[in-house]
Amino acid sequence: MSQPDLKHTHSPEQPILLEMRGITIEFPGVLALDNVNFDVRRGEVHALVGENGAGKSTLMKILSGVYVRDAGEVIFKGQPVFFTTPRQAQLAGITTIYQELNQVPQLSVTENIFLGSEIERGLLVNWPEMHRQARELLAKLHLDIDPRQPLSRLGVGQQQMVEVAKALHHRADLIIMDEPTSALSLREIEDLFAIIRELKAQGVSIIYISHHLEETFEVSDRITVLRDGRHITTQPTRALNVDSLIRYMVGRDLSEKFPKEEVPRGREVLRVENLNRGDRLKDISFSAYAGEVLGIAGLVGAGRTELVRAIFGADPIDSGQFYIDGSPVTIHNPRDAIRCGIGLLTEDRKQQGLILKMSTRENITMTVLKRLTRGLFTSRRRETALAQQYIDSMAIKASSQNQLVMNLSGGTQQKVVLSKWMATEPRVLVFDEPTRGIDVGAKVEIYKLINQLARQGVAILMVSSELPEILGMSDRIMVIREGRIGGFLDRAEATEEKIMEYATGADRAVPEAASVMSE
Template identity: 50%
Template sequence: MSEYVVELKGITKRFPGVVALKNMNLSVKPGEILGLIGENGAGKSTLIKVLTGVYQAEEGEIYVNGQKQKFRDPNDSAAAGIACVYQELNIEKLLSVTDNIFINKWIRGKGGLLDYPAMNEKAREVMASLGIDIDPSKLAGTFGMGVQQMIEIAKAILIDAKMIIMDEPTSSLGEKEVELLMTICRKLKAKGISIIFISHKLEELFELCDRVTVMRDGEHIWTKQTEDTDSDDLVKAMVGRCVDQLFVKIDTQQGDCALRVENINSAGVLHDVSFEAYKGQILGFSGLVGAGRTELMRAVFGADPIDSGKIFLHGKDVKIKSPKQAIRHKIAFLTEDRKGQGLILGQSVQMNLILANMAGFCKGPFIDDKKVCQTGDHNCSSLRIKTPSQYEVVRQLSGGNQQKVVIGKWINCDADIYIFDEPTRGIDVGAKVEVYNVMNELIKEGKCVIMISSEMPEILGMSDRVIVMREGRIMATVDRESEYFNQEAIMKAAWGGKIDE
């Protein structure tokens, strides 16, 4: 019997112009939670797809319980007991929970008809084992991200998976949902199910994982027991250099008020919201999931209507009823949903980089190809976008590099006000520093930066001023010099308390 439930030896996978995996080795023990970490573009996504049969490696071998395997497609991988919960969940929201769990694994009764009573009962049983008590006949889309993620895990349990890959599983979850997921992972481990846990949140790896494997540039760097390493060790191995200071906040001079919002109300979501944002500063928005931060910025950007209230830009009362008008007013909005709202996935990196300012790249009625190419090369270099070329289709890039393309797109607008909604979600430590450097460059140029973030260290590390929201209302505004500029006070406000008490 092999020591490992899954083992990869010398895996190499090439694409035109790039070697995504180079002699990659990986081993997972039965009932082990193995952390997998690496910069965006390190090859993690390619590794997942090789393990799940989506890609076939040109070189190397895969073993499951000591038996050599050849995965021609995802069905072969599933039959061997390997399942994956992707960062972008594979949920059909207009189908029931039961349909999602049993898709392609139907239980049939007499005459070959689907036996829904039996499937509903089994679905209820599997979800209950994960701590979720729901009616599985309801549509999957009626439930939140936490439940939808458990549906994916239930699908893995149903095929009697020996190993489950979890790709950035906490990136879209609230605090309580993360706690539930951690509990579920430990339960699965206790049952002997192995987990590959991919995360950019180092604290999650130390809390949950037995060992950690680091990848860089498609290669295995090292694997260590979690107790034998620390954050600095991981970061150095991952990025190939020391990141001495993650939050590279710089001191700048506060300029004039760039944006003033007065008493915005919107469809029961926003309630008398007022705030000011200044040139040369980063204004952070903090709060729990569902606090209304994104909804507020969508209203400012004209993506959602407002019932009442006023918006002032540089002291002038303006009406913004669409994103097109907002862009004309030199407002940029880097949305949280990069794939759904930030990019055209079927277009090239180059095309996506100029999408928000096409007119600025024209010479007369025609696109200025030379300027477009020069800008693309500059963006790829300055933002460290890992791509074979600027002509590569964006869909082929890793999630973090797609995020960098979104950032580049808006930088090319030369806006006055930049709204960053969860700008480092799903981005590795090294890339985060690059994003923070972009923010610093913007405020050095006298731009106004508004940052929505659910990561408290990021809020405290980068903001000049923090606004805390709860249930569509502003609960507190805290300056960096204030005695209340700390995690405890901000979280107290997020839960509804008064921080001066």
């Protein structure tokens, strides 16, 4: 935010390039977008902000043809459009630069720019012409890159620039940038911003999505805030500040009920000391106590999932020591963790938590099959009894024990995962996004089960991107920022604003927050 005057140079009378009206899309059980309006002017940088799950990416995926909207209209360059594939959007002039780059690192810069649109002379590829045009495109972006070298030789920042060059090659009028700076150093971010200004000057419009609010302020002309799939406000950037923006992002009534129960905090069960893993986790130390729900908050990519996976032995760590009940333990793999009484409900149930092709019973007993085995054979009687015990106590809605878990609803699937971990009689249970993709009624059931576990003296760690959930269910909150502990908050003092401050580094001097990223 160094030179605030440079950014609002265009006149607000610029013609509208894109208009999205009344966009609505429903996923099973979730109204992901509800009557959202959004527009972009020519040569404008329009930032789209909101909490995780607010619907930013969904809106952009509808625009770029990845999802098909249920209702609403999109008007692009004055024409109503209905893209059903990303290719159609690209041909019309809308290009998305994704968080994970969509490139082939082994191929040359030229080949990446022209991937799918190679220039041919007869049957052969016209290399000289392609290299010439590639050089031209790169020059437009003031990039001094030899287009013949493999993409893999470039840094992540330059690779992203190549993606921008590709967008220019496709004569994009509108470029969607989804978290473009998440992998960039401070220097590269400055280069990107320079290019964004260059693009603006050439009349290209940009939709800019970022969690880093300072960046949003530095680069955007207007900001639109989404929350819970609804449009909250659209304002010129200069009319907003960080505080007011955060209020728009989080300032909702707690419409959902969190049936939090007060459970006296017991003894320390798990202690983590000086946990390090590459540049994802840095020097993390904390304790978890019996009966306590420790919420773990932070932005996407801050390292929350990495942290709990490291504790569970799912990923290797560089250094760090774990203690259970005060005695040191070694955890090299999930088996060790389970032996120590740790369980993990992963954020991605279907990919990591369940075996979808197997039955409800088989999934519930997966973790404790050893216990159910006498001699060579597993006891079907004991297995059935155990599964039924959880089906009854958790009210798992399955037509029978044999119903495949792929046919269960999201909430029911989560209960199956929870059953499988409760069967191990854990001391520490880690929930990574416990209610993601679960409808409101089932959420409350999951919360009640978390309460019940806390009452039984289990130490709960709960990673969540939903701040109300963190605030509503946690006794104590640990905020992770860029792989480090950003701070702890007690239930009494915690607010969404405070968490966001710790998570974005807004509590510190702004320059320092930026310098962390360039390390």
